[in-house]
Amino acid sequence: METSELTAAERRVWQAFARGEPVDFRATPDEDAANGDGWGPERTLRAAALKALLVRAPREEGEIPSLKVSGARITGALNLTYAVIDHPVRLTHCHFAEVPDLYGSRLRQLSLRGSVLPGLSLGSTRVDGVLRLTDCRLHGPLRLGGAQIAAALFLERAELAAREGTEPVLQLNQSVIGDDLWAPGLHVRGGAHLDGAKVDGSVTLEGAVFDNPGGTALSAQTLDVHADIRARRLRARGTVDLRGARIVGRVDLTRADLATPGGTALRASSCAIGELWLHRCAPIEGILHLRRSHIEVLSFEPESVPGEVLLNNLTYGALTPHEPAERRLPLLERDADGYVPHAYEQLTAAYRRLGDDHAARLVQLAKQRRLRGTRAFHGRLWGYVQDATVGYGFHPLRAAVWLLSLLAAGSLAYGLHHPRPLKASEAPHFSPVFYTLDLLLPVISFGQEDAFAPDGWYQTLSYALVIAGWVLATTVFAGVSRTVSRQ
Known part of the structure; x- marks a missing residue:
């Protein structure tokens, strides 16, 4: 241009x-x-x-x-x-x-x-x-x-x-x-x-x-x-x-x-x-x-x-x-x-x-x-039990409360109905509290569980206390160990 x-x-x-x-x-x-x-x-x-x-x-x-x-x-x-x-x-x-x-x-x-x-x-x-x-x-x-x-x-x-x-x-x-x-x-x-x-x-x-x-x-x-x-x-x-x-x-x-x-x-x-x-x-x-x-x-x-x-x-x-x-x-x-x-x-x-x-x-x-919620029915049921009892191990104090409650119930039951001694001449003095502790605590023994044998309904109660003790005691130990390891 x-x-x-x-x-x-x-x-x-x-x-x-x-x-x-x-x-x-x-x-x-x-x-x-x-x-x-x-x-x-x-x-x-x-x-x-x-x-x-x-x-x-x-x-x-x-x-x-x-x-x-x-x-x-x-x-x-x-x-x-x-x-x-x-x-x-x-x-x-x-x-x-x-x-x-x-x-x-x-x-x-x-x-x-x-x-x-x-x-x-x-x-x-x-x-x-x-x-x-x-x-x-x-x-x-x-x-x-x-x-x-x-x-x-x-x-x-x-x-x-x-x-x-x-x-x-x-x-x-x-x-x-x-x-x-x-x-x-x-x-x-x-x-x-x-x-x-x-x-x-x-x-x-x-x-x-x-x-x-x-x-x-x-x-x-x-x-x-x-x-x-x-x-x-x-x-x-x-x-x-x-x-x-x-x-x-x-x-x-x-x-x-x-x-x-x-x-x-x-x-x-x-x-x-x-x-x-x-x-x-x-x-x-x-x-x-x-x-x-x-x-x-x-x-x-x-x-x-x-x-x-x-x-x-x-x-x-x-x-x-x-x-x-x-x-x-x-x-x-x-x-x-x-x-x-x-x-x-x-x-x-x-x-x-x-x-x-x-x-x-x-x-x-x-x-x-x-x-x-992702598991089958039996898994969910067992989960509800773990949650209610011990909070899946994240509430160890709840497990301790359950242990104390079971200890009180067992002590009362066996205090009202003493189990028979296996050998009367060798059996120690019966203590309902320490007998219940023997059932609940799988590691510690006070010599009561081996000396006495309950029968009938009380025997069923002893089985339940043994199972509950294994679950709860292990949960308390795991909870304490988890806290210590984080610290």
Whole structure:
């Protein structure tokens, strides 16, 4: 394109470009670029003219050229596919009539702050500095798959909306960001994909909204973040999928609102996460899926968890805040896989690391009760007996109470009806208390059991006391040994 073919507005931009001067077509700083369809020729730039400007790059000696335009209406398709642009490009608060295509291009720096676009193609683009899309409004897909951004990507308060039934509106698959992904207040309607992306800094999504009911609102499978994901007050309608992600720091979902009725609200399976925070969240609607993940610190209040969870093979180093076992156990009972022994062992280990042996015993007792429900009738019956008598060995004092009760009953019975001596001349003086102790205690002998022989109903009672003594005494010993070994 020859300079003689330029309009007055385009000539003004060409002249300012060589000196790196800004050109602002706006009447007021608060103009809305959404009304750009009505802007006249005095502030209209053809995409072909901008392309020619960037490719030719006119220079003035001693000046640093750059494109700095605000409040322009850009007509036609800005096609810079595979172009190498060595100058900063700032097309802020502009209205684009067609989708700019910068696929495979290399840019020094790009800012489209406050602009309105029907879409944007930046797939496989390399940006040597910052890519700024702050306050942008896109009515079609933002394609950044495979892009390499040396510095930060800014998407704060951007609004992205996909047309009905089209591809995901935000595409950052396999992209590499050398600094932060800064997107507080981002609003995405139609699905966002960050699968395989790598962020060397933090991902900030505070107050962001991802809206894709019935589908995946945010897909970040195998996402690699070298710092934190800050997503306080995030709102998602649709699945948030972090499957296989590696987050070195913290995933902070404090006060988040996650809802996928009838589906999976948060999937963080097979992940390696430093800390996962779900503080003061609205009750999650949908499944919380944490299978096979390793989380150093898992932090949530029990009332935040949904009605259904998947926790098999989840491991965590610490569980905060410290809550009584009675408040944590209902979560394990709602596991969609049914009885998951590993989940109980993890919770037990977490309490033991805190030194709360009482809570650890309660978890183990709950584990045995869940296991009882998986067994055949006779196994369940024997389980009920163990639970009622000794609490599966986790309540040794209960066993001691049973021993004392049986001792009192036996002493009373044999005190009223002395058993006959086997050898009257050699039999010691009969003591109903020590005779009952001889029956109850399988190891200790006071010489009473071998010297006297009850008959009839009293003989049946002696058999029952011997069996009960073996069970209860062994349980008391096991309970004491377990306590000593933990100390």
